Amino acid sequence: MRPLEGIRIADFTVHAAGPFCTHMLSLMGAECIKIETALRPDIFRKPHTVYGRAGAATFDQVASNKLSIRLNLKDAEGRELAKRLVAVSDVAAESFRAGVMARLGLGYDVLAGVKPDIVMVSISSSGQTGPDSHFAGYAPLFGAWGGLGYLTGYPDGPPVEMRHVMDHSVGMNAAAATVAALHQRRRTGRGAHVDVAAREVASSIVGDTMMVAAAGGYVERIGNDDHRRAPHGLFPTDVEDRWLSLSVGSQAQWRGLLTVMDRRDLAAAPQFETEADRHANREALARIVAAWSAHQDADTAVRRLQEAGVPAHISWSTEDIAADAHLRGRGAIVDVTESGGAVRAAIGRPARFSACDEPAFERGTPRLGEHEEYVFGELLGLGRAAIDDLIDRNVIH
Amino acid sequence: MSTDGPLAGIKVVECAQGVAAGYAGRLLATMGAEVAMIEPPEGCALRREPPYLDGDGLQSALFSYLGADKRSVVLDLATPEGRRDLAALLTDADIFLFDTPVDARPALGLDEAALRRGHPHLVVASVLPFGAFGPKAGWQGEEINLIHASGEGYLLPNGLSVDLFPDRPPLKIAGRFAEMQGGVTALFATLAALWSGEGQTVDVSVQDANVAIGAFAIQRLGDGSVEHRHERNFRYGGVIECRDGFVELLTLEERQWQGLVELMDSPEWACGPGMDDPAARSARGPDINARIRAWAREHPVAELVARAQRLGVPMAPYNTPADVLSDPHEEARRLFGEVDIAGVGPVPIQTAPFRFGADPLAVRRAPPALGADQAILERSRPREARKVNA
Numbered sequence A: 001m002r003p004l005e006g007i008r009i010a011d012f013t014v015h016a017a018g019p020f021c022t023h024m025l026s027l028m029g030a031e032c033i034k035i036e037t038a039l040r041p042d043i044f045r046k047p048h049t050v051y052g053r054a055g056a057a058t059f060d061q062v063a064s065n066k067l068s069i070r071l072n073l074k075d076a077e078g079r080e081l082a083k084r085l086v087a088v089s090d091v092a093a094e095s096f097r098a099g100v101m102a103r104l105g106l107g108y109d110v111l112a113g114v115k116p117d118i119v120m121v122s123i124s125s126s127g128q129t130g131p132d133s134h135f136a137g138y139a140p141l142f143g144a145w146g147g148l149g150y151l152t153g154y155p156d157g158p159p160v161e162m163r164h165v166m167d168h169s170v171g172m173n174a175a176a177a178t179v180a181a182l183h184q185r186r187r188t189g190r191g192a193h194v195d196v197a198a199r200e201v202a203s204s205i206v207g208d209t210m211m212v213a214a215a216g217g218y219v220e221r222i223g224n225d226d227h228r229r230a231p232h233g234l235f236p237t238d239v240e241d242r243w244l245s246l247s248v249g250s251q252a253q254w255r256g257l258l259t260v261m262d263r264r265d266l267a268a269a270p271q272f273e274t275e276a277d278r279h280a281n282r283e284a285l286a287r288i289v290a291a292w293s294a295h296q297d298a299d300t301a302v303r304r305l306q307e308a309g310v311p312a313h314i315s316w317s318t319e320d321i322a323a324d325a326h327l328r329g330r331g332a333i334v335d336v337t338e339s340g341g342a343v344r345a346a347i348g349r350p351a352r353f354s355a356c357d358e359p360a361f362e363r364g365t366p367r368l369g370e371h372e373e374y375v376f377g378e379l380l381g382l383g384r385a386a387i388d389d390l391i392d393r394n395v396i397h
Numbered sequence B: 001m002s003t004d005g006p007l008a009g010i011k012v013v014e015c016a017q018g019v020a021a022g023y024a025g026r027l028l029a030t031m032g033a034e035v036a037m038i039e040p041p042e043g044c045a046l047r048r049e050p051p052y053l054d055g056d057g058l059q060s061a062l063f064s065y066l067g068a069d070k071r072s073v074v075l076d077l078a079t080p081e082g083r084r085d086l087a088a089l090l091t092d093a094d095i096f097l098f099d100t101p102v103d104a105r106p107a108l109g110l111d112e113a114a115l116r117r118g119h120p121h122l123v124v125a126s127v128l129p130f131g132a133f134g135p136k137a138g139w140q141g142e143e144i145n146l147i148h149a150s151g152e153g154y155l156l157p158n159g160l161s162v163d164l165f166p167d168r169p170p171l172k173i174a175g176r177f178a179e180m181q182g183g184v185t186a187l188f189a190t191l192a193a194l195w196s197g198e199g200q201t202v203d204v205s206v207q208d209a210n211v212a213i214g215a216f217a218i219q220r221l222g223d224g225s226v227e228h229r230h231e232r233n234f235r236y237g238g239v240i241e242c243r244d245g246f247v248e249l250l251t252l253e254e255r256q257w258q259g260l261v262e263l264m265d266s267p268e269w270a271c272g273p274g275m276d277d278p279a280a281r282s283a284r285g286p287d288i289n290a291r292i293r294a295w296a297r298e299h300p301v302a303e304l305v306a307r308a309q310r311l312g313v314p315m316a317p318y319n320t321p322a323d324v325l326s327d328p329h330e331e332a333r334r335l336f337g338e339v340d341i342a343g344v345g346p347v348p349i350q351t352a353p354f355r356f357g358a359d360p361l362a363v364r365r366a367p368p369a370l371g372a373d374q375a376i377l378e379r380s381r382p383r384e385a386r387k388v389n390a
Helices: A017-027 A059-063 A076-087 A108-114 A139-145 A164-188 A198-205 A207-214 A251-261 A264-268 A275-280 A282-293 A298-307 A318-323 A325-329 A372-379 A384-392 B019-030 B061-067 B080-091 B102-108 B112-118 B143-149 B159-164 B177-196 B206-213 B215-222 B254-263 B278-283 B285-296 B301-310 B321-326 B328-332 B375-380 B383-389
Strands: A008-011 A031-036 A067-070 A091-094 A119-124 A192-197 A232-236 A243-247 A312-314 A333-337 A343-347 A351-353 B011-015 B034-039 B071-074 B095-098 B123-128 B200-205 B238-242 B245-249 B315-317 B336-341 B345-350
Touching (some): A008 A076, A017 A059, A017 A091, A017 A119, A031 A076, A059 A343, A108 A119, A139 A198, A164 A192, A164 A198, A164 B206, A192 A198, A198 B177, A198 B345, A207 B321, A232 A282, A243 A282, A243 B143, A251 A264, A298 A312, A312 B143, A318 B215, A343 B215, A351 B177, A372 A384, B011 B019, B011 B080, B019 B061, B080 B112, B080 B375, B112 B123, B123 B177, B143 B177, B143 B206, B159 B238, B177 B200, B200 B206, B206 B215, B245 B301, B254 B301, B278 B285, B321 B328
Parallel strands (some): A008 A031, A008 A091, A031 A067, A119 A192, B011 B034, B011 B095, B034 B071, B123 B200
Antiparallel strands (some): A232 A243, A243 A312, A333 A343, B238 B245, B245 B315, B336 B345
């Protein structure tokens, strides 16, 4: 049995962060019912010209493994059906701007009225409270607000934009907090309104730097440098744009690197003797390593470095990742068959469980409204005629 | 209002040298679990990791951030007594969170078979750079290796940085981004395993966690598109330099673009023929961005962001850490608690990036001194052992 089997989620989320949260919960075995309407499709279902491409942006990954129903939440009857669905669910998840669910008549107070121990998860840019709580935002804005963007970049360059990994970091935090709230419910019988602010997730990632700044310390962007390790960073190999990532801290790692580089002579060089020496002279050291690495086959170099106990890995492209036997063997990358029959690589479970090692995926992206018979019929007990009537009147739409 | 946190009553034993497992433990602790760090006599490696809070290199900011709300117990696992004490602690625990390398586990009695046999009730969470299973299970990986093993490293930087420095190597995200993702994923997976009620082993890999959060790159590969940092830009917007700093601008919806035109006081170039067509604008992206960049350089960050948000234009300031610490929004949400660091004094510390109601979780304890909580051993030791030690 998958760990969260038996948990049901009424999923009102849109875009990336929210749907990724519920997708993660579904990969752990929760039943996730995605609520959409043809009136206002998820922005990620639509083509995105801002990316300079015509295809739908990114919908399949976060929508897969879910059940799909249509529900018009602008309609009073639609909202009543939403409440009935929440009443038979454990979790209600949403990622609108703060206040939108309340204006729809589906705020936490209302949902707790129909299901007293509901765990409601609200994911927003700046949280449910505070002067900026109404702010609109996307992943790159979260990273900027929270300080992560400012700290990322070349020392002599501007800050750097965080993309989807920022959305999904928020979703992963929200998924973890949801399970924590379920534990609290199990212990106390109480539900909770879980509030996840994306900008707070961004700042949490550089929480140590915040403390340094507060204590009056030096905080700037350091690019690929490390505060103590050297050599540290990306080094060229014999193929253009194929980079070797390398991190050397301890004396043992330093000796390992010198062995692989066949430069044991440098072990006696006073400017590289200790970790502090190497860090102080890291630019000269980087030039020596780059001169060596530029003639190396990346895969061979990484294998030899790892055998010598040196942390190293190629800077992998997405193609490298999708093809990797290690990731596929772990179920981190799986093949998913979409309803049209196409097979695509997708991310699988984010961790392995000894009690249940089944693949986490059950289905690809659902068609809009594909599971209405089960949800409205079986779960909510509506007959065929009643469902058809709701469809005719655009309540289910 | 309850003050005991959502995970009150859950007992965790943590044996971590790295950031990922340490961060999972920190979030468990701040949510109310009792987390006992098992440290070797010289202290866990994170205690010596820069950056530091003091000038003397004694108080690691990273350790202080990850160690808050935890307890510290020193055990020498190289000795039979140390291993016996650990076993006693595990008998009493719900979760064992550890990042001991796979090949070092059998000698410490921490291999999977031994743990399962000795503690069948326990959720054992192994958190390693590349996981505990598979051909790379024994590989070492520091932050820079992990972010590049997971795809996002190769795709950075983007936008303004890659325009300015097209020939430089890829760039990591600041701090311990990949390892922190591993920590949050470990937290999620461990709590899910505990929810199931079955004692079991959870195998978390920092690489898997980051491949998961890079989901869309994998998806786009399935759509037939291989992303590269040189092409992976929004057509316009992104990092924009202002008179006194930088903002992030992203207009995905038509009404947001219209808001941006209004924000720029409807310049002629933005209102010309074809500019109301998103596809045509997309084709002219670099030209449009040059004009946005020229316009923004004349304006201060605070004024632009305030007006943009009023007009429904998604824009945010690139806040420095000091900006975040003093932001009225973060202040209103009481995002930062306070811990007392020896030799430094009270320092604000972020509680958790999520809350379970209107109030934030509280950070209740300063990071412990090494071995500050040896007393925990007394209550978990088997009776005979207590006598021997008495």
